[in-house]
Structures are given as structure tokens and as C-alpha cells.
Amino acid sequence: MTLLDDFALRAALAGLGVALAAAPLGCFVVWRRMAYFGDATAHAAILGVAISLAFSLPVFPAVLAVALIMALTVSALTDRGHGLDTILGVLAHSALALGLVAVSFLQGVRIDLMAYLFGDILAVTRGDLAVIWGGAAAIWALLYARWGALLTATISPDLAYASGINPKREARILTLALALVVAVAIKVVGVLLISALLLIPAATARRFAHTPEAMAGIAAGIGAISAFGGLAFSFIYDTPSGPSIVCIAAGLFCVASIFGVIRRST
């Protein structure tokens, strides 16, 4: 396909794919107050990058594996009711620091660390595109199949049990989806801003939604607008793509908040 030879189109498709994958999952992150959880999982991804470089492995599976291990560790600790906030903070930042140190130990490998921290969407290859859209499709399929059960478990574990749903299983499904979105998004927004892409569109969509499904759909739309807007900005002003996308998302959030305040006061 010659069309996909255009790097701008590849970048746009990559941004769209990540935005669509992150939006519905971001809603659960908001509803279940898992923001820090997302951070810890995302930050661990840099350790995955170090491992993939050290052993010449492809980046995607290495990042997915490390993110998954981190996410499972965190959810195991949560189940036991440890001081969650503190533990998540410790894990998130330790994983990031450890990853950065590990990368610096790799000799002979010249990598642009910035690309993994903040995303390098302009270097997206066709292979990356396949990974991104494959991952997005997997996340949508997973969430679609378990939507009712996930929502019930999110509202109340007890109601879930009474309906024959195991809320711990549903939590693990979300954990898996979160690790997937991290592995998919690392190329586009980088590890530092993945949680922002999860949170901000979902938080913005809340004002306009009356049902959970509407919130997920609106969040996907806002995510897509942010991705396109951020990319355009990044092309024009030569800014890093990840932060640009998040800036647009944050701008939309502000506009929505002001709109909400005005609507309430009239």
C-alpha cells in the first residue's frame, strides 16, 4: 500500500488507534480510581524497553510482559489491602528509575530515550501500526465481551458476586487490558504520559454523558480529536508528539469544564 508510505498518515492512524484503545479503558480507570495504577504500569514499561534492548528482543512483547507483571503485582498487593497510595507511588517511581538506569548501562546501544519517554509518533512503521490496531481491537473485544460484568463489578463487588460474577476476575481482565494499552501506546505518547491519555478524555466526557456507554463513546471521540490536533501541532511547531496530544486533550478538558460551569450557573 503506497498510501501507508506517507509518514503523516501513519502517524495519524497510530494516534487514532491509541486514542480509541485508551478511551473506554480510561473510563474504568476514572470510575475505579485507578489513576496511580495506570502510572505504575506505564512507568514499568521503560524497564521493558531496557530488557528488549539488552537482549535484542522486539519492544512490544517485552514491554507488554513487564507491564503485565507490574500490573499483576500491584493488583495482588491491592487485594491484600496494603496502604495502596504509598505502595503504588513507590512502585511507579522505582520502576521508572530502575528502567532509566538499566537503559544507561547498555553500552553500544544509542537510543533516543526521549522517544520512549514522550513518544515518537513520526517514526511509526507499518509494523507498529499493525501492533497498535491489533492491540486496540483486542482491548475493544475484551471490554465488549465483559462490559456488563465489568460495570457490575465496578459498582459493587457484592452485587457482582450475587449475580454470579467474580469481581476479582473482572479486575484481572482490566489489568490485562491496561498492560496492553501501555504496550500499544508507548510509541505514540511515551511512558510518562500514557495515564494522561487514559484519564483526560474520560474525565472530559463525564460532563456530557448520562450512561457509561455514552461516556466511553464520547471519550473515544475526544481522544481522537486530541490525537489529530496534537499531531498537527507537532508537525507545525516541531514539538514532541506525546506532550502535544496531551496538551490538546487538557485544553479540551478546560473548555468542557468552563462550559459546565457556565451551564450550571445559568
Place this chain on the structure above:
Amino acid sequence: MSLLEIKGLGVTLGEHRALNHVDLSIDRGEIVTIVGPNGSGKSTLLKAIIGAVPTDAGTITRAKGLRIGYVPQKLHIDPALPMTVRRFLSLPKRRGTNEVRAALAEAGAPDLADRQMADLSGGQFQRVLLARAVLERPDLLLLDEATQGLDQIGSANFYRQIETLSAQTGCAVLMVSHELHVVMSASDRVVCLNGHVCCHGTPEIVASAPEYRALFGSGTQGALALYRHQHDHGHDDGNDPARAPELPRGHAHTPDCNHAAKHDDSIPEANQ
């Protein structure tokens, strides 16, 4: 056979032995109420029945194909989660519009379908929870202090609704309640729980049982004594001596003490 048969149930939450050697069975169409002081394991028992807490002893046998409707003690829906009443009632299974409307009417909360859950009053919220339980077409309805936060009229109405529902659909009801006046009038059977089953029987029998009086006091037939009772009445499980001071009239419980038989003996005396 009965809908639900619990034998020798034990539950430990963290370090705390919440339930010990609990026996209980529910028959079709029965209304059974669990009373007991705070921390006596009432909610834990209901949660064990729905499978939300792990048990470490005994068995819970459900009748084949038993459908359970569960109304939790309290439910907080995060304001970040937009949720209409209609959507909530369709969780986890999709329900038709008519079905939802009928269930809301049965629970005494018509016209709420399009409201946001977060905007409901306490009473409306509880009725929506009841409607959700009703949608399961339950054989057994579990209510965990379902009238918490309702005023007296509200809770009286609520319980009347439960009675009507049970009479109409033939479903059994197992409820936890702090409102003894309601309990005594509406229940077929009362179970007095304090980690173990202290005593059980018809409301009259339980109200006059010495174990119940030790828990709830006797001055007002127990109706008002709830908040004045002493927790440590020597009725502990015996595993924790520090928490079970030897009261003159109390005894330490063991798996072998046969309360049912004892209470049966005590009925004639109590009624005299």
C-alpha cells in the same frame, strides 16, 4: 427440601472469627430475620451466602437453580460514573423497558427509570436496589439492613412492600434488620446472631429467650433495648479468652452445645 441449608458455617475475616458454627435453613416462602448487635456477623452471613466472603468451615447448600436477589446494606456509586436507573437495572443482564418499568412499580418506585442514580434520595435508592433484586425473579431475597437511612414511615412502607412482594411471588426473604418492632411483626422466624446462632424461633420465642435478653435487654421486650445492650455476655466462641469474660450466667460456646434443644426446653417456662 429447603431453599438454602447452612451447616456448621465458619468465616474468618483477617484475624477476626466472624462466624462460628452457624446452622440455618430457609424454606420456600418464609420470611426470616437476623438480629444481632453490631459486628455480630449478620452482613458477613449474607455475604457468605452470595459467595462474597470465603468460608473456612461448614457447607452452604443451595436448592438446584436457586435464584437469589440481593439488596446490599449500602451502595455508593461514584459520581464519576454516569448511570441512569434504567441502565443500572440492566446490569449485568439486559432487561426490556417493560420489564424495568414493572420491577420499579413492584418495588414502589415508578417513574424513576430516567433519573441518574446519583440524584436519588436514600429511600428511592433502596427501592431501585430492591427493583434490581426483583428483576432476578428470585426464590430467595436477601436484604442487608435495606432500610438504613430511611425515616420510620419510609422503612415501614419498605417492609410492607417486601411482605407484599413475598406474598405475591412466593419468594423467601432473609433479612438483617435493626428495627425490632418491624422484625417482630413481619417475620415468620427470627435468628439471633452473635458470631454464632444464639437462639432462633418464632418472634415470640426469641423475644423471651434468655440469650436474646442478654443481648438486647428485657425491659421493653427488646424493642428499645438494642442500643443499650452489652456485647460481652459470655456468649463468645471461646477462642479468644480476652474477649470473653466469664460472666456468672454465661457459658463458653463449643461446637457441641446444642442450642436448639436447649431453647425448645425453655419455651414453656418463658411463656408461663
